Amino acid sequence: MQHGISRRTWVQMMAGVALAGTRVGAFQGARRDRVVIAGGGIIGANIAYRLARRGAAVTLLERSAPGTGTTANSFAWINAKKQPRAYHTLSQFGIEAWRVLDQETKGELPIVWGGSLEWITDATLASRIVEVNRQYASWGYPLRPLDAAQMAALEPAARFDGLRYGVHAELEASVDPQGATEVIVAHAKAAGARVVHPATVTGLDLTGGRLRGVRTTTGDIAADVLVIACGNDTPALAKLAGIDVPLTRSAGILVHTTPQPSTLSRLLLSPLGQIKQKRNGRFVTGADFGNTANDDTSIARGEQFLQRMAAVLPAMGKMPVEKLTLGLRVLPKDGFPIVGFADGHPDIYVTAMHSGMTLGPLVGRLAATEILDGVEVDLLAPYRLSRFAAGTAR
Ligand SMILES: Cc1cc2nc3c(=O)[nH]c(=O)nc-3n(C[C@H](O)[C@H](O)[C@H](O)COP(=O)(O)OP(=O)(O)OC[C@H]3O[C@@H](n4cnc5c(N)ncnc54)[C@H](O)[C@@H]3O)c2cc1C
Numbered sequence: 001m002q003h004g005i006s007r008r009t010w011v012q013m014m015a016g017v018a019l020a021g022t023r024v025g026a027f028q029g030a031r032r033d034r035v036v037i038a039g040g041g042i043i044g045a046n047i048a049y050r051l052a053r054r055g056a057a058v059t060l061l062e063r064s065a066p067g068t069g070t071t072a073n074s075f076a077w078i079n080a081k082k083q084p085r086a087y088h089t090l091s092q093f094g095i096e097a098w099r100v101l102d103q104e105t106k107g108e109l110p111i112v113w114g115g116s117l118e119w120i121t122d123a124t125l126a127s128r129i130v131e132v133n134r135q136y137a138s139w140g141y142p143l144r145p146l147d148a149a150q151m152a153a154l155e156p157a158a159r160f161d162g163l164r165y166g167v168h169a170e171l172e173a174s175v176d177p178q179g180a181t182e183v184i185v186a187h188a189k190a191a192g193a194r195v196v197h198p199a200t201v202t203g204l205d206l207t208g209g210r211l212r213g214v215r216t217t218t219g220d221i222a223a224d225v226l227v228i229a230c231g232n233d234t235p236a237l238a239k240l241a242g243i244d245v246p247l248t249r250s251a252g253i254l255v256h257t258t259p260q261p262s263t264l265s266r267l268l269l270s271p272l273g274q275i276k277q278k279r280n281g282r283f284v285t286g287a288d289f290g291n292t293a294n295d296d297t298s299i300a301r302g303e304q305f306l307q308r309m310a311a312v313l314p315a316m317g318k319m320p321v322e323k324l325t326l327g328l329r330v331l332p333k334d335g336f337p338i339v340g341f342a343d344g345h346p347d348i349y350v351t352a353m354h355s356g357m358t359l360g361p362l363v364g365r366l367a368a369t370e371i372l373d374g375v376e377v378d379l380l381a382p383y384r385l386s387r388f389a390a391g392t393a394r
Contacts, residue, residue, distance in 0.1 A: 061201055
């Protein structure tokens with residue numbers, strides 16, 4: 001591996017995580033290898049892939065086509081700049097899980113490694129970010145401060161005028177979210193998963209208080225476990241089993257260009273907004289990490305935005321806009337992921353998270369461990385749905 005920990009260390013770490021987990025008594029002896037997954041976004045795809053590789057009988061059902069939900073509209077920056085420390089650590093494992101997946105899929109993933117370059121021109125903000133980054137670095141996350149000349153040496157096409165603080169986060173990456181999901185689904189199929197789309201899960205057979213199967217638009221399917229990975233529709237399906245999944249609305253707009261000659265080697269986090277170039281040559285850029293109130297997705301708005309971004313990447317001023325996307329983040333009410341079996345439902349596994357691009361391959365691995373091995377992985381303990389019921393949500 002070029003960056004980070006070796007594959008062997010990773011495997012050892014993950015084995016440690018699983019062993020540190022608690023055995024789930026309710027499961028012992030119960031059959032759990034017929035798993036239906038509702039939702040073929042980045043989360044459902046990764047869970048299907050891991051379960052299939054471990055020999056489970058997996059059926060992945062997707063209402064539309066794989067990767068066309070929130071996943072398609074994601075900026076898909078893979079990073080661990082997260083607080084608090086437990087969430088940061090989870091995200092660092094998330095980055096490493098992409099590396100393992102990239103090796104397993106032999107370079108087929110449309111992923112761009114090389115890290116991110118971030119720079120700040122405002123003095124007050126710069127001193128705040130320096131402090132936060134020192135903390136991340138102390139948690140083992142390499143963040144190398146660079147001056148404008150060093151930044152320009154890495155990305156000659158960009159301008160770093162007025163830079164007060166610049167930093168290279170070398171572990172980070174970006175991915176084409178829909179393309180990656182398609183690759184993962186193809187590998188899930190190759191490992192034996194049955195993938196059906198379009199197919200919508202419309203009902204649950206809970207005869208006798210336990211899951212017997214699901215009703216779908218393509219017929220009934222017997223199941224020992226249902227994984228709900230329906231993104232913003234997770235609450236609707238979970239509700240059929242009386243499970244409440246509290247999400248909040250958060251929209252984000254991105255501008256996509258037509259394919260361009262190779263210009264950038266890594267992701268840019270500029271004072272005006274973030275920019276990446278995908279492996280297929282298309283640029284993706286946006287400025288709003290929060291909830292946007294303006295849902296205008298006109299080409300004119302995109303052109304205006306590219307003119308603005310030309311101050312940091314001059315070539316952007318001449319790039320044709322292909323489309324704008326308005327994506328609805330899958331955002332649990334407290335901002336943190338929801339992963340795991342719902343309380344009182346040892347056969348219904350619920351997922352909903354923002355940062356699903358960073359966490360997808362890791363969640364696939366950990367969910368497969370929890371579903372097939374009957375353990376609760378310690379790393380996921382802060383992210384159970386029960387925190388909302390108990391009033392302990394942060
Ligand atoms: C603007 C924006 C920027 C983002 N940037 C980043 C980022 O930089 N880094 C990062 O890590 N994350 C980012 N995210 C978040 C990330 O994209 C999401 O967390 C992730 O895509 C969620 O994936 P998912 O599989 O849970 O949901 P989805 O991709 O929405 O997949 C759910 C799927 O379930 C299907 N479905 C729904 N109901 C049913 C049913 N009843 N039966 C069958 N199928 C069903 C849907 O058709 C859909 O395809 C961003 C999101 C947005 C919107």
